[in-house]
Amino acid sequence: MTPAARYQAAIEVLDAILAGQTPEPALRAWGRSARFAGSKDRVAISDHVYDVLRNRGRAAALAGCTVPQATGRALILGLLRLQNVAVEDVFGQMPYGPSALSADEAKEHPTPDILSDTPDxxxxxxxxxxxxxxxxxxxxxxTRAPVYLRVNTRKTTPEHVIADLAQAGVHAIADPRLATALEVQTGARKITATAAYQAGLVEVQDLSVQMAMAEIPVPQTGRILDYCAGAGGKSLAIAARSDADLTLHDKFPKRMGDVALRAERAGMVYQTREDAQLDHEVQFDVVLLDVPCSGSGTWRRDPMVRWRMTPETLAALQSEQAQILDRAVTLTAPRGLIIYMTCSLLRAENEDAVHAFLARHPQFDLLQSRRFDPRNASDGFFFAVLQAK
Known part of the structure; x- marks a missing residue:
C-alpha cells in the first residue's frame, strides 16, 4: 500500500469507530476486508488511528471542526497538520488515497493547546x-505507550530473558527503576510467539503496575484474595514473590478466562471462588482490589475512554468502588490488609475514595499510598494500603 492509501484506510477505520465500534474490533474488521494489506500496512494504519484518537481534540480543531463534528477524513487532515506532514502528499493522491481537499478543507486553522484533547x-x-x-x-x-515485560524471577533472570528475546527478534532493555521490568524497544508484536513468553518467563505488564506490585506489602505465607482478578496479572506478580495461598474472584468470571493458561505457564497455584462462596471462607490476610475505574491513567493505550466517560458514569463508578471497599471489610482478617488500586488519575477515585472509606470504617488505618503517571513511570496508576486495627 502507498502511504496515502494507508491514510485512506485509517479514515475508514476512524469512521467505523465514530459510528460506535471500539478501535481494535474496527481495525480487525478492516483487516479482514483487506487481505491485500501486509503486516507493515496494518501496523501503519493502526498507528495513524491511535495517533488521531490520542490527539483527537487538536486534530479536529486543525481541520476546522469540533470533536462531535469531526469525521475520519477531518481527523486525518488535522493529524497531518499536527504532525507537520505535507497534506498534498496524502490528499489527492489517487486512486487509492483520499480525494483532494475542497476549498473549505484547505483553509488553515490555528493549533490549539494540548488541553483541547480532553473534554471540558x-x-x-x-x-x-x-x-x-x-x-x-x-x-x-x-504519545504512544511503551511496552513493558515483567520477568518471572522464580524461573529466570532478566539477563537470560533479554538474551532469549533477542534471539527471537525482540530487543528489550532493563529498566533501572525496577529489577523485574524490561522495556521493549523493537519487536513488540513478536512477544507472544517467543519461547520465553510461552514458557512463562515473562508477562506483558505495564511499568506503573509492576512498580506498585513491587511496593505493596505481600506476606510470604497466609491467604491472599485477588477480588477483582480479571486476567490475573496482579496475582501472577504476587505468585512470583510469595508462597501465600492465592484465591481469585471476579464479578464477571469470563474475565478470568485466560488465567488458567497464564498460571500454567508461570507455575502459579491458585483457586477461584464466587462471591457467595467467600462468606464461607476463612478471612484473608490481604484483599487486593483492582477496582473498576475511569481508566484515565490509560488514555494513551485506550484513548477513546477519555471521550466515552461522562459525569454520570464517573459517579456510578465511584459508587461501585465504595461498595467493593465495603465488601472487602467483611473478607479481611484482623490486622489484615486491603490494597486498593485504580488505573485513574482522578482524585475522586483515588485519595477521596480512600478518605471516604476511612470515615465509614474507622477500624482501618492508611499505611501508605502512591500515585504513578507517565512522567515518573508509564501509565497512570494509584494504590493505597489499608490495615485493619
Whole structure:
C-alpha cells in the first residue's frame, strides 16, 4: 500500500469507530476486508488511528471542526497538520488515497493547546489536581505507550530473558527503576510467539503496575484474595514473590478466562471462588482490589475512554468502588490488609475514595499510598494500603 492509501484506510477505520465500534474490533474488521494489506500496512494504519484518537481534540480543531463534528477524513487532515506532514502528499493522491481537499478543507486553522484533547468537565477535575503540571502530563499522555515485560524471577533472570528475546527478534532493555521490568524497544508484536513468553518467563505488564506490585506489602505465607482478578496479572506478580495461598474472584468470571493458561505457564497455584462462596471462607490476610475505574491513567493505550466517560458514569463508578471497599471489610482478617488500586488519575477515585472509606470504617488505618503517571513511570496508576486495627 502507498502511504496515502494507508491514510485512506485509517479514515475508514476512524469512521467505523465514530459510528460506535471500539478501535481494535474496527481495525480487525478492516483487516479482514483487506487481505491485500501486509503486516507493515496494518501496523501503519493502526498507528495513524491511535495517533488521531490520542490527539483527537487538536486534530479536529486543525481541520476546522469540533470533536462531535469531526469525521475520519477531518481527523486525518488535522493529524497531518499536527504532525507537520505535507497534506498534498496524502490528499489527492489517487486512486487509492483520499480525494483532494475542497476549498473549505484547505483553509488553515490555528493549533490549539494540548488541553483541547480532553473534554471540558474532565479538564476541570484534572486542573484542580495537577495545576500547572497538567500540560506536561497531557503531553506525555498524547504519545504512544511503551511496552513493558515483567520477568518471572522464580524461573529466570532478566539477563537470560533479554538474551532469549533477542534471539527471537525482540530487543528489550532493563529498566533501572525496577529489577523485574524490561522495556521493549523493537519487536513488540513478536512477544507472544517467543519461547520465553510461552514458557512463562515473562508477562506483558505495564511499568506503573509492576512498580506498585513491587511496593505493596505481600506476606510470604497466609491467604491472599485477588477480588477483582480479571486476567490475573496482579496475582501472577504476587505468585512470583510469595508462597501465600492465592484465591481469585471476579464479578464477571469470563474475565478470568485466560488465567488458567497464564498460571500454567508461570507455575502459579491458585483457586477461584464466587462471591457467595467467600462468606464461607476463612478471612484473608490481604484483599487486593483492582477496582473498576475511569481508566484515565490509560488514555494513551485506550484513548477513546477519555471521550466515552461522562459525569454520570464517573459517579456510578465511584459508587461501585465504595461498595467493593465495603465488601472487602467483611473478607479481611484482623490486622489484615486491603490494597486498593485504580488505573485513574482522578482524585475522586483515588485519595477521596480512600478518605471516604476511612470515615465509614474507622477500624482501618492508611499505611501508605502512591500515585504513578507517565512522567515518573508509564501509565497512570494509584494504590493505597489499608490495615485493619
Amino acid at each position: 468537565w474532565l479538564l476541570a477535575l484534572l486542573k484542580a489536581e495537577f495545576g500547572p503540571d497538567l500540560e506536561g502530563l497531557l503531553a506525555a499522555m498524547s
